[in-house]
Amino acid sequence: MGRTVRVLVVEDDEDLRVAVSAELSAAGLDVIAAADIAGADAALRAHPFGCVVFDRMLPDGDAIDYVHRRRGDGWSVPVLFLTARDSVADRIAGFAHGGDDYLIKPFSVAEMAARVRTLCRRAVGRPSVLRMADLEVDCARRTVRRGGVLLTVSDKEFAVLEYLAIRPGQAVTRTELIEHCWDASADPMSNVVDVVVKRLRRKLREPELIHTVRGRGYRLAEPAG
Incomplete structure (x- = not known):
C-alpha cells in the first residue's frame, strides 16, 4: 500500500x-488504540486514519x-465493526449506519487483519463522492x-451502485457483487x-448508466450513444 497506513x-x-x-502491527500498519468512544473521537480528530476497527x-x-453521526458530517474513513451480535438485523444495522465491514466474535485475528488491509486499499486515493455523467454517489x-436530484435507495441498492461506481467502465460479475454486497448466506445462483x-x-431513470455485459454481469458507464 506504499506509505504506512494508520489504523485506529x-x-x-x-x-x-x-x-x-x-496483528495489525505485524501486518505493517501503524496502530493507535482506544478503549472507548471518547478516546476514539480524540484520536480521530488528532490524526488521519486509513481505517477504524x-x-x-x-x-x-x-x-x-x-x-x-460522523457519516452525516461527511466523514468517509472505512469502518470495520467487531461485535458479538450475530443476527442478520444487527449486520444490516451496521451497514446501514455507515459500517463498511462486519466481523462476528469470536473471529480469526488474521482474517480481521486481511479485511482491514482491504478496506485501507479501497480507501487510498478514492474520493468520497464518485461521479459518472450526472450521477453522484x-x-x-x-x-x-x-441530475442534482436526491434519490431514495435502499442499503443494498447503494452497496451495489457504490461497488460499480468504484470501478467505472469495468465489467463486474454477479459473483463479485454477491461476495461484496451480500452476507455469506446469499445463494450465488439466485437472481x-x-x-x-x-x-x-x-x-436512476434514463439515459441508462448501468449496462449489462452479456455473459459477465454489469458495468457503470456513460450513456450509450
Missing part, C-alpha cells in the same frame, strides 16, 4: 485490543451511533443524486443481483 483500534477488552493491535458495544455507548453520506439492478435502473 477501539476495543474495551484489553486482551482483545492488544491482540488485534499486535470499532467494537460496537463500548463503555460510553454503541459505536454504531457515533459512526452514523456520496460514499461518506451514503446518498445518491442524478438477487438482477433484482437489485432492475430497481436501481428504474430509480
Whole structure:
C-alpha cells in the first residue's frame, strides 16, 4: 500500500485490543488504540486514519451511533465493526449506519487483519463522492443524486451502485457483487443481483448508466450513444 497506513483500534477488552493491535502491527500498519468512544473521537480528530476497527458495544455507548453521526458530517474513513451480535438485523444495522465491514466474535485475528488491509486499499486515493455523467454517489453520506436530484435507495441498492461506481467502465460479475454486497448466506445462483439492478435502473431513470455485459454481469458507464 506504499506509505504506512494508520489504523485506529477501539476495543474495551484489553486482551482483545492488544491482540488485534499486535496483528495489525505485524501486518505493517501503524496502530493507535482506544478503549472507548471518547478516546476514539480524540484520536480521530488528532490524526488521519486509513481505517477504524470499532467494537460496537463500548463503555460510553454503541459505536454504531457515533459512526452514523460522523457519516452525516461527511466523514468517509472505512469502518470495520467487531461485535458479538450475530443476527442478520444487527449486520444490516451496521451497514446501514455507515459500517463498511462486519466481523462476528469470536473471529480469526488474521482474517480481521486481511479485511482491514482491504478496506485501507479501497480507501487510498478514492474520493468520497464518485461521479459518472450526472450521477453522484456520496460514499461518506451514503446518498445518491442524478441530475442534482436526491434519490431514495435502499442499503443494498447503494452497496451495489457504490461497488460499480468504484470501478467505472469495468465489467463486474454477479459473483463479485454477491461476495461484496451480500452476507455469506446469499445463494450465488439466485437472481438477487438482477433484482437489485432492475430497481436501481428504474430509480436512476434514463439515459441508462448501468449496462449489462452479456455473459459477465454489469458495468457503470456513460450513456450509450
